[in-house]
Structure formats: C-alpha cells, structure tokens
Amino acid sequence: MLRFILHRLGHSLLLLFLVSMLGFTILHLAPGGPLSQFALSPGMSQAELAKIAERMGLNRPLPVQWFDWFTGLVIGDWGNSFRDGRAVLDIIAGHLFATLLLVISSTILSVGLGTLVGVLGATRRYSAFDYLATVGAMVALSIPTFWFGLVAIYVFSLKLGWLPSGNMYTIGDESVLDYARHLIMPSCVLALVQVAIWSRYMRSSMLDVIDQDFVRTARAKGLTRSRVLYGHVLRNALIPMITLAGIQLPTLLSGALVTETVFTWPGIGRLFLDSLGYNDYPVIMGVLMFTAIFVLLGNLIADIVVASVDPRVRLE
Amino acid sequence: MSSETGTKGAGISRRRLLQTGGAAMTLLMSGTAARRMAAQDASGQVIIGFSQEPTIMHPHMPHIEVDEGIHFNLFDPLWTVDPEGKFQPALVTEVPTVENGGISEDGLNWRIKLREDVTWHDGEPFSAKDVKFTIELQQDPNFGAMRRTGHELVRNIQIVNDHELTWEMASPFAPYPAILSWTFMVPAHILADAPDPNQTDFRNNPVGTGPFKFGERVAGNYILLNANTDYFGDGPYLEKAIWRYIPDMTVLYTQFRTGDIDVIGLQGIQPDRYEQASKMEDRVVVVAPSATVESISFNTEAPQFKDPEVRRALSLALDRKSIVEAIYYGIPEPTESFLPKESFYYNQDLPVAEFDVAKAAEVLDAAGWMPGADGIREKDGVRLSFKNSTTAGNSVREQAQQFIQQTYASIGVDMQISNLPPAVMWGEYWMMSQFDSVMVGINYTTGPDPDVSNYLSSDGISAQGGAGQNTWQYHNDKVDALLKKGGSLFVPEQRKEVYDEIQMLVHEDRPFLPIFQYANLRGHKAGLEGFEPNVNVRIETWNVGQWRWA
Numbered sequence: 001m002l003r004f005i006l007h008r009l010g011h012s013l014l015l016l017f018l019v020s021m022l023g024f025t026i027l028h029l030a031p032g033g034p035l036s037q038f039a040l041s042p043g044m045s046q047a048e049l050a051k052i053a054e055r056m057g058l059n060r061p062l063p064v065q066w067f068d069w070f071t072g073l074v075i076g077d078w079g080n081s082f083r084d085g086r087a088v089l090d091i092i093a094g095h096l097f098a099t100l101l102l103v104i105s106s107t108i109l110s111v112g113l114g115t116l117v118g119v120l121g122a123t124r125r126y127s128a129f130d131y132l133a134t135v136g137a138m139v140a141l142s143i144p145t146f147w148f149g150l151v152a153i154y155v156f157s158l159k160l161g162w163l164p165s166g167n168m169y170t171i172g173d174e175s176v177l178d179y180a181r182h183l184i185m186p187s188c189v190l191a192l193v194q195v196a197i198w199s200r201y202m203r204s205s206m207l208d209v210i211d212q213d214f215v216r217t218a219r220a221k222g223l224t225r226s227r228v229l230y231g232h233v234l235r236n237a238l239i240p241m242i243t244l245a246g247i248q249l250p251t252l253l254s255g256a257l258v259t260e261t262v263f264t265w266p267g268i269g270r271l272f273l274d275s276l277g278y279n280d281y282p283v284i285m286g287v288l289m290f291t292a293i294f295v296l297l298g299n300l301i302a303d304i305v306v307a308s309v310d311p312r313v314r315l316e
Numbered sequence: 317m318s319s320e321t322g323t324k325g326a327g328i329s330r331r332r333l334l335q336t337g338g339a340a341m342t343l344l345m346s347g348t349a350a351r352r353m354a355a356q357d358a359s360g361q362v363i364i365g366f367s368q369e370p371t372i373m374h375p376h377m378p379h380i381e382v383d384e385g386i387h388f389n390l391f392d393p394l395w396t397v398d399p400e401g402k403f404q405p406a407l408v409t410e411v412p413t414v415e416n417g418g419i420s421e422d423g424l425n426w427r428i429k430l431r432e433d434v435t436w437h438d439g440e441p442f443s444a445k446d447v448k449f450t451i452e453l454q455q456d457p458n459f460g461a462m463r464r465t466g467h468e469l470v471r472n473i474q475i476v477n478d479h480e481l482t483w484e485m486a487s488p489f490a491p492y493p494a495i496l497s498w499t500f501m502v503p504a505h506i507l508a509d510a511p512d513p514n515q516t517d518f519r520n521n522p523v524g525t526g527p528f529k530f531g532e533r534v535a536g537n538y539i540l541l542n543a544n545t546d547y548f549g550d551g552p553y554l555e556k557a558i559w560r561y562i563p564d565m566t567v568l569y570t571q572f573r574t575g576d577i578d579v580i581g582l583q584g585i586q587p588d589r590y591e592q593a594s595k596m597e598d599r600v601v602v603v604a605p606s607a608t609v610e611s612i613s614f615n616t617e618a619p620q621f622k623d624p625e626v627r628r629a630l631s632l633a634l635d636r637k638s639i640v641e642a643i644y645y646g647i648p649e650p651t652e653s654f655l656p657k658e659s660f661y662y663n664q665d666l667p668v669a670e671f672d673v674a675k676a677a678e679v680l681d682a683a684g685w686m687p688g689a690d691g692i693r694e695k696d697g698v699r700l701s702f703k704n705s706t707t708a709g710n711s712v713r714e715q716a717q718q719f720i721q722q723t724y725a726s727i728g729v730d731m732q733i734s735n736l737p738p739a740v741m742w743g744e745y746w747m748m749s750q751f752d753s754v755m756v757g758i759n760y761t762t763g764p765d766p767d768v769s770n771y772l773s774s775d776g777i778s779a780q781g782g783a784g785q786n787t788w789q790y791h792n793d794k795v796d797a798l799l800k801k802g803g804s805l806f807v808p809e810q811r812k813e814v815y816d817e818i819q820m821l822v823h824e825d826r827p828f829l830p831i832f833q834y835a836n837l838r839g840h841k842a843g844l845e846g847f848e849p850n851v852n853v854r855i856e857t858w859n860v861g862q863w864r865w866a
Contacts, residue, residue, distance in 0.1 A: 032739025038378050039742035040758065041462070044785060045770070046747045046778035048464075052378050055460045055514060084371040084535065085519055094535055150566065157574045165574040166567065171363075171540060171558055264562045264571070266537035274369065274536065274563065279739050 005304065012296040019292045020073065024066050024285060033058065034082050034279040056082060069282070073289065079282035083275075088286035091271065098168055099267035101179075103256055106187040110194030111245075117195065118202020119234065122210060133203075137196035149189045149262035156185060166264040186263040190256060194248075201244055205237040239310050246302025250295045358543035360865050361556035362844065364857055365568050365577035369561040370539055373530065374519035375500040376453060378462050382582055385855040389541055389557065391500035391524035392549075394428065394447070395493075396858075399850040401660060401764035403497060406549065407431055407442065407525065411493070414806050423488030423806050430479040434548045436503050437529045444481040448473045449504035451483075459513040465762075465770070466495040488804040490811065494765030498853075501525065527552040527861030537561060541860075553846075553864035559857070572599070578841045581856050585837035587645040587712065598842045603647065604849030604856060606834040607656040608757045610648070612704070612720070613828040617779075617789040618752050619698045625683035626700065627826040631669055632676035633723050640832050643715050648832040653819045654760045654768060656833055658851045661766035661812050663819040669829070677727045685728075693728040701730035702752035705745070708735035713755055716831075749779040749787045757834055764852045766815045769799045772822060788827035795821050 034056070035049050053059050057068075072079055078088035117137075121130045157165035163185050164170070169178050209215065210233055218228045257269030268287060275283040364385075372379040375387040392406040403411040409429045412418020418427050434442035453459055454467035461467075466489055473483040485492070503523055510516045522530050527547045531540035539559045543552045560577055562568040565586055572580040573596065585593050585601065594601045612634065614621040621627060636650045651657060652666040685693040685700055693700040704720075706713050717733050724731045731753075736745065745751055760768045769784070770776050774791040776784020795818055802814040838856055840847050846862040 032737060032741075032743050034739075036739045036742035037380055039747055039785075041378075041380070045776070045783040046744075047783050049747065052460055081371075084533075085515075086535070091535055150570070153570055153574070157576075158570070165571050165576050166562070167560070167576070168537070171538060172556075261564050262567055264560070264564075264567060266534065266561075270563065271536055277738075 001304075001307070004307075005300070008300050008303070012300065015296065016289065016292055020070060020285070020289060021066065023288045024069065025062065027281060027284060028062055028065070032279060034281065037278060069285065078286045078289075081275075081283050082280045083278055083283075088282050091283060092268065092286055092290055095266060095268045095271045098265055099256055099260070099269065101168075101183065102186055102190060102259065102265055102267060105183055106190040106194060109187060110191040110198055113191070114195045114198025115202050115241075117199035119206060119229075121199065121203040122206030123229065125207070130203075133199060137200055140192050140196040143192070145189060145193065145258045146262055148192065149186075149259060152185050152189055153262070166262070168265055186259050186265055189262070190259045197248070198241075201241065202237065205240050206233060209233050209236045239306060242306050242309070243302050246298045249298040250291065358545065358552050358555045360554055361558060362554055362579060362860070362863055363558045363560055363577045364579040364581050364860075365560050365562045365571055366581045367561075367563055367565060367568050367583045369536065369563075370559060371535075372519055373522040373533075374502075374516070375522075376450075376459075376461050376502065377514070377519060378460060381854040384853070385581065385857040386539060386541070386559065387500050388526070388853070388855070388858040389528045389860045390522050390526045390530055391502070392434075392526050393499050393501065394430075394496050397494070397497040397763050397850070397852045399658075399848060399852065401658070401852055403493060403764075405431075407434060407447075407501060419806065423490065423804065424485050425482065426485065427482045428480065430481075431548060432479050434525050435546055436505075436525055437523045437544060438503075438506075440503065440505050441478075442501070442503075442525050443478040444475045445478075446501055446504045447481055448475060449508055450499065450501050453502070453507070453513065454499075456513060463495070466492045467499075488806070490803050490806050491762055491765040491767040494763040494767075497763050528557055531556070547861065549861070551861035551864075553862070554860070557860050557863075569593075572839060575841070578844060579847065579857075580839045583836070585839055587647050587837065590645055590647060590837055593837070593839060599839055600842050600844075600847075601837060601839045602847065602849060604836045604838050605649075605656065605658055605851045606759070606836050607659075607761055607851050608759045608834040609651060609654050609656070610755070610757045610831045610834060611654075611828040612831065613754050613756055613788055614826075615749050615751055615753065615787070615789060616791075616827050617749065618702070620700055620702045620752065623683060623685075623695075624825065625679055626685065627829075629676040629679040629683075629685075629727070630724065630729065631826055631829050632672050632679060633727050633729070634669070634720065634829055634831070635671045635723055636669065636831050637671065639716050639719060643712060643719065644832070647837065648835045651830050651833040652823060653830060654758075654771070654822065654828075655766055655815070655819065656761070656851050659761070659764065659766060660808060661815045663816040665816070666819060666823050673723065673727060680727065680729075687728045691728055692730045699730070700728065701732065703732050703734040704753045704755060705734050705736055705741060705751055706755040707738045707741050709737075717755060746787055747778050747785070749777070749789050751787075759854065766811065767799070767803050768818075769803060772818070772827075773799050790822075790825065790827035792821060792825055795825075 035053055038044055038049065038052065057065065069079060076089070080087055081091055117133050121133045124130055153165045156163045164182050168182055215228060215232055218232050223231070256267055257273065259265065260267040260270045271283065272287045275287065366382055366385065368380070368382040370383045370386045372383045373386060373390070375391055394406060394408050395403045395411045396406050398404050405411050407430055409431055410416060410418065412426055412428060414421060419425070428447065430442070430444060430447065436442055451467055451470055451473060454461045454464055455470070469486040469489050471484045471486055473481060475481050506523055507513065507516060507518060520533070527544055527549065528541035529544045531542045533539045538561060541557045543555050562571060562577070565583065568580060569585060569589055571577045590601070593599065612630070614627055616622065640646060640648055640650055649657065652669060653662055655662045680693055685695045688694045688699065704717055706717065714733070714735065721731045721733060746754065758771070760771050771785055772790055772795055773784065773786060774796050775782045776786035777789050778784065778787065779789060798814050798818050802811055802818065805811045805814065838849070843866045845864050845866055846859065848859060849856060850858055
C-alpha cells in the first residue's frame with residue numbers, strides 16, 4: 001500500500017512539473033499581455049508601457065521567468081497578483097472557501113438525491129417512477145446551467161422575492177442563516193445536473209449487481225429484501241461510484257464556474273476567469289497548479305478508497 | 317477589518333464637541349460646521365454594482381478607470397472638476413488662476429493655498445508637505461507612476477508654511493490645472509519612508525482625506541467604504557458605500573431589477589434593455605454623457621489610407637445616422653469632433669459630415685481608384701482592401717462593422733472584419749500602429765482640458781519612436797504648431813480659437829472618422845439623490861460623498 005502511494009505520488013509530482021512548464025509557456029506565448037488594459041488610459045505611451053513591463057519583470061527571457069516562478073512555487077511563494085499585489089496563495093485561499101462551500105453543499109445534495117433516485121429506479125425498473133426519473137435526468141442534463149440559474153433568479157428573486165438573487169452573504173449580516181439563504185439557489189442549480197448524472201450511474205450500477213449470483217444466494221438464504229438490497233447490492237454498486245466521484249471532482253469545479261458567474265459567487269472559477277481577462281499570470285498559474293494538484297489528489301484518494309473497500313483490488 | 321478612526325488630535329474632537337454641544341451650540345455653528353453635521357448623521361448605505369473590479373487603491377500606480385471610482389471617494393485632489401467643467405476648490409482655499417494671481421502671467425510660477433482644517437483618515441493633519449510629496453512622487457524615476465505628463469515640468473517646490481507652497485514650471489503648460497484635478501493627494505507621513513515606493517501596503521490599505529475611509533476589500537466580491545465623520549467638506553451623508561463586483565452584464569442588470577444593488581454603475585444598462593429599464597417602477601435611468609468618442613480610425617501610413625481622398629470617400633460612405641439609430645438605439649449623439657460636445661472648446665462650426673454613397677464613388681473615381689477585375693478598386697497596385705479590427709465579443713460594435721462593411725462594398729471597397737481579444741487588440745497592435753483600421757472609443761481629453769497632443773501631435777507616434785498614442789501616425793505641421801501654442805495659453809477664450817482651428821484641420825484631414833459621442837446608461841433606485849453624471853471624469857461614482865436617500 002505504502003509503496004503504491006509513493007509510486008503514485010512520484011508520478012503526480014512529475015505530472016505537476018510538466019503541467020507547470022507547459023502552462024507557463026503557453027500562457028506567455030499567447031499574444032497579448034497584462035499591459036493592454038492600461039493602453040487606453042489618457043496619456044499612455046509605448047515607452048511608459050515598457051517601463052511598467054520592466055517593473056513587472058516581463059521583459060526577461062521566458063526560461064528565466066519560469067525558473068524564478070517555479071523555484072518560488074516549490075518553497076511556497078507562488079508570487080503576487082499583477083492586479084492587487086497580494087500573494088497568490090492568499091488570494092486562492094480567499095476564493096477557495098466560497099467554492100468549497102458551494103461544491104460541498106451541492107455534492108451532498110446531489111449524491112444523496114442521486115443515489116436515492118438511482119436505487120429506487122433500479123429496484124422498480126420500468127415503473128412510472130423509473131420512466132419519470134429517466135426523462136427528468138435527460139432534461140436536467142440538457143438544460144444549460146446559465147439559463148437555468150437565470151430562470152431560478154427570475155422566479156424566486158424577481159417574482160416571488162423569496163431568495164436573494166446572488167452573492168454569498170449580506171454585507172454586515174454574515175450569520176449562518178444568511179449564508180444558508182444565499183446558498184439555496186446556487187447549490188440547487190449546481191446540483192441539478194449532478195443529480196441527473198449520479199442517478200443514471202447509480203441505477204445502472206445497481207442493475208449490474210442485482211442479477212449476480214451472490215445476490216440470488218443471499219435471497220435464497222432467506223434474507224429480508226432490505227438486507228439484500230442494502231447489505232449486498234448497494235454496497236457493491238457503490239464501488240464504481242467512488243471512482244466516479246474522483247473523476248467528477250474537477251468537473252464540479254468547472255461547473256461551479258458558470259454557477260459562480262450567475263450568482264456572483266466569489267469562488268475559484270470566477271477568479272480564474274477574471275485573471276484570464278487581465279492576463280494576471282501569477283494568479284492564472286496559481287489556480288492552474290492548484291487545480292492540477294486537486295485533480296491528482298482526488299484520483300489518488302479515490303484509488304486508495306476503492307482498494308480499501310474492495311478486497312479484490314490489489315494495489316501492488 | 318475596518319480601521320479605527322486612529323489617533324485624534326489633542327483635546328476634544330469635533331465629533332465629541334458636537335455630540336455634547338446641545339442646542340445652544342447648534343445655533344452658534346458656522347456654515348461649515350453645520351455641513352459637518354451631515355457626516356455625523358451619515359446613515360444608511362448604498363450598494364453600487366460594477367462589472368469590473370476595482371483592485372488598485374493607490375491612486376498613482378497603474379490602474380484602470382474603475383479603480384478611480386474608489387479613489388474619488390477615498391482621496392481628494394487639490395481641486396475637483398464639476399460637470400460644467402469648472403474647477404471647484406477641494407483641498408485648496410482658492411483654485412489658482414492667472415486672474416487671482418495664483419499662476420503668474422507667463423504660467424511659470426504657481427502659488428497654492430491649502431485649507432487648514434483637513435486631516436488624514438488616521439488623524440494626522442494634512443499639510444503642504446503632502447502636496448510636495450505627491451507631486452515629487454510622480455517625478456520619482458524609481459516609482460512606476462501612472463501619469464507623469466505635466467508633473468515632470470514642476471521644479472523647485474517650496475513650502476512657504478504648513479498651508480502654502482509655491483513651485484515653478486519648466487515651461488508653461490495649460491493642461492496642468494486639469495491634470496491636478498485628477499491628481500489625488502497621498503500622505504507623506506505614510507509613504508515617504510517606504511524603501512521601495514512600488515511595494516507598499518498602501519495599495520491595499522489606503523489612507524486619504526476623502527469623504528469615505530477604506531473599510532475592507534473582499535477580493536472578487538466587494539469593497540466597503542465607511543463614512544469619514546471628520547470630513548472637511550460637504551457630506552458624506554451615507555454611513556457605508558459598497559461596490560459590488562458583478563462581472564456578467566445580464567446578472568448585473570438582473571440584480572438592479574431585483575433591488576440587490578441600488579446603483580447600476582460601470583458598464584450599466586445595455587442599450588437593448590433601455591426601453592424595459594425606463595419603464596421600471598422605483599428606478600431612475602440616467603443617460604450619462606461620456607467624453608469617449610467612437611470612431612473608425614485609419615493607420616494613415618498604410619498604403620490604402622495614405623491618400624486623403626480615400627479617407628474622404630470613406631467618410632462620405634459612412635452612414636452615421638443609421639448606426640446611431642438602428643444599432644445603438646438612438647442613445648449616443650452623432651459628433652464631428654474628438655472633443656465632447658459639453659466642452660467649452662467644442663467647435664460648433666464644424667460642418668456636419670454628409671452621407672452620400674454616389675458622391676463617395678465619384679471621389680474615388682476622380683482620385684484614380686478604379687475597380688479591378690474583382691470589382692475592388694485599386695490604384696498603382698494597391699487594392700482598396702483593408703482589415704478593420706476591434707475588441708472581439710462586443711456584439712453591438714460588430715453589428716456596426718458589418719453594416720459599414722456592406723456600404724463600403726457597394727462602392728468597391730473591401731473591408732474585412734478581423735476582431736481580436738482585448739489583450740491583443742490593445743497591445744502593440746494598437747500602440748505600435750500595426751493595424752489597417754480599427755473601430756475604437758477613445759477619451760481624448762484630460763478632464764475638461766482640450767489638450768490632445770498625446771493623440772494628435774506627430775511626436776506622439778509610438779511606432780516612430782514618439783511618446784504618445786498617435787496611433788493613426790497622423791502628421792500635420794500646422795496642427796503640431798497649434799497644439800504647442802494651445803498648451804501654453806492660459807486664457808480660455810484665447811485657447812478656444814486655437815482648438816477650434818485644430819478641430820477644423822483634423823476634420824479635414826480625417827485620420828479618424830468620428831461617429832458618435834458615447835452616452836452611458838446608468839440607473840439608481842428612486843429616492844437616491846446626488847447621483848450626477850460628470851463628463852469630465854471617467855467614472856460615475858466620483859461624488860458618492862454627496863449621495864443621500866431622500
């Protein structure tokens with residue numbers, strides 16, 4: 001087990017190194033740069049812009065810039081934002097809370113609901129409920145999050161006035177209840193697609209297991225229906241879900257981007273988009289590296305968990 | 317996180333005095349003190365929605381216009397400029413002019429008298445030292461200042477006493493009062509000892525003299541300012557001012573409709589929503605004039621555009637009226653000049669550009685541009701085919717481009733639309749004149765001043781080693797001379813003659829074809845008073861200190 005983890009960690013570090021180099025090069029080679037935003041300021045000239053570039057260290061050769069940045073990365077100094085001069089790690093930490101809050105609450109919602117719908121659909125195959133769930137999942141998957149978010153705002157904020165149309169909290173209130181009120185719409189919107197995906201996977205995974213020999217044996221032993229279902233079928237059907245969760249993690253982050261935009265949720269996705277708009281290289285690279293680490297860790301943890309719950313899987 | 321009021325001066329503070337004073341005191345209070353009451357009573361808050369995020373609180377570091385929306389409320393310049401283009405004293409007792417002796421006849425000697433009742437947000441008194449420091453900071457070669465124009469000419473700043481100072485100018489420079497109306501004073505006692513002026517905590521923890529104190533900034537979310545209860549001037553009447561960052565235009569508008577934001581600021585209401593927005597109850601939609609002028613701009617050194625007759629023909633074939641009315645919903649106003657119509661210096665006698673496609677074709681025929689085999693005109697091996705670029709993603713402007721493309725095609729001119737992402741567009745492509753033609757909105761002026769040397773003087777061509785933004789590579793010796801003259805005259809009536817002539821010459825030379833002057837759609841909840849658009853500044857939140865709820 002330990003050898004496996006070390007092995008995978010080594011792989012991951014190599015991958016991160018390559019991601020950093022590739023990302024950095026592509027980013028800097030892309031035409032345009034952080035200076036263009038100042039171009040239309042009154043009295044600006046190319047000479048002044050060149051001076052600003054020099055102050056930002058952007059006039060040095062690319063490998064030097066990369067080396068400088070990478071050594072910083074290793075010792076935990078991820079550089080400072082071109083926009084407000086704050087440390088990249090602080091900025092990411094500031095936005096991470098918002099994203100995690102949104103992603104975790106919507107994941108709890110979607111995993112819970114998705115598993116339930118999937119299990120019910122599988123046990124009552126071809127029932128009215130099953131058909132309804134299937135159609136519902138297809139519809140949910142086809143609705144663009146952006147549109148759905150705006151419709152939700154239209155109905156619940158503009159027409160009914162029940163919920164705030166965006167933001168994470170009311171400035172000056174910031175109580176748990178206030179956070180919760182603001183969280184309802186974005187987390188439901190984000191969860192919508194996830195529920196659809198989870199319920200479909202759960203349903204088919206259940207169906208894979210439900211007809212297997214050991215289930216028949218369990219039934220033949222005279223176990224109750226619920227013991228068979230939850231003790232044998234569900235436990236086995238959940239194993240592929242763990243891998244799925246590992247793969248879904250990054251998609252959840254990117255799905256949060258749209259939700260964050262519609263609900264003015266100050267998370268990582270929006271930070272990344274904003275930084276791209278300004279060519280804020282240190283922050284873009286910071287978010288990129290952070291996401292890469294996140295994805296690799298997610299997969300690693302999923303593998304380890306699968307191995308520990310499924311004795312058939314050996315990691316050596 | 318909001319910083320405390322800080323150390324108060326010795327004895328009883330103004331606030332304390334007023335609180336314990338009672339009715340008798342109220343009767344005895346002078347006008348200024350009565351106005352200070354406003355700050356005491358500051359109540360309520362306003363939430364302003366911006367589609368861009370202010371991030372740079374240090375007013376002299378490179379920044380963009382949205383940052384100025386905060387600077388105006390944290391800091392004060394020596395004097396401000398009102399919507400009519402007049403200077404109003406802020407930190408000075410009197411705006412220096414040649415008339416009142418503050419500026420010498422030759423424009424070389426300046427004398428500034430400061431108010432004596434101004435304190436920084438941390439309680440330290442504001443004095444002549446701070447003014448000297450602020451101007452010298454702009455000259456500091458180690459500091460990456462946003463603008464040096466004008467400041468570089470200041471010499472020998474002498475502090476006469478705490479509230480008076482003098483300086484000399486290396487040469488007379490008439491736009492300097494306008495530049496100073498945009499130059500926010502920063503505290504010497506905080507910044508002077510910084511080992512590196514570019515690396516200070518000031519950009520995240522600014523201390524000013526303005527009507528609001530810095531509260532906190534939550535990155536990607538909002539900025540909170542708190543009332544400065546010791547403010548020397550009028551206001552503030554609100555306890556808190558909050559700028560919310562809402563990047564998506566649809567969401568920004570939606571939050572204005574739901575009432576989550578009180579004011580819809582940059583970039584406001586989109587033209588296609590104007591009608592719906594004006595019908596909303598409890599909301600006021602404001603058409604705010606802006607000094608930004610939209611134009612088709614030519615690279616006059618490109619072989620297609622070297623011939624002035626080509627530019628004349630393209631002007632004749634430009635249907636400005638339809639662009640404004642059909643594409644921009646009739647909101648902006650067609651214009652003939654680069655100066656805003658509100659300006660005292662706008663030349664009212666400029667002929668209105670005519671739209672006549674047949675005449676445009678005749679002009680090209682007469683100039684020897686004849687249709688080739690493919691129907692596109694050419695002359696001496698140069699085809700009248702060019703690229704037109706603007707920021708990709710601006711759908712309204714793209715519509716205008718397509719509209720112009722069609723009209724031009726009808727006279728045998730091939731305009732190809734080639735739009736670029738902003739970071740590429742406004743990089744060297746623009747600054748170093750690598751384009752054929754662009755569609756661009758530019759604010760040519762510095763506040764109310766008509767000086768446009770940076771854009772139209774031939775020594776401002778960056779592509780030819782100049783220091784400026786004359787990206788058209790426009791060169792007219794007469795305009796050069798007039799710009800020099802206009803920059804050294806201090807009497808407005810004399811200056812107007814010069815700038816009238818410049819506008820006429822540029823109108824004839826047509827390095828760019830002005831289409832319209834922008835008008836921005838802004839809105840606020842009914843009941844908010846004091847919201848006043850100002851064409852002489854770049855942002856609508858220039859006077860939040862005066863805002864109040866009815």
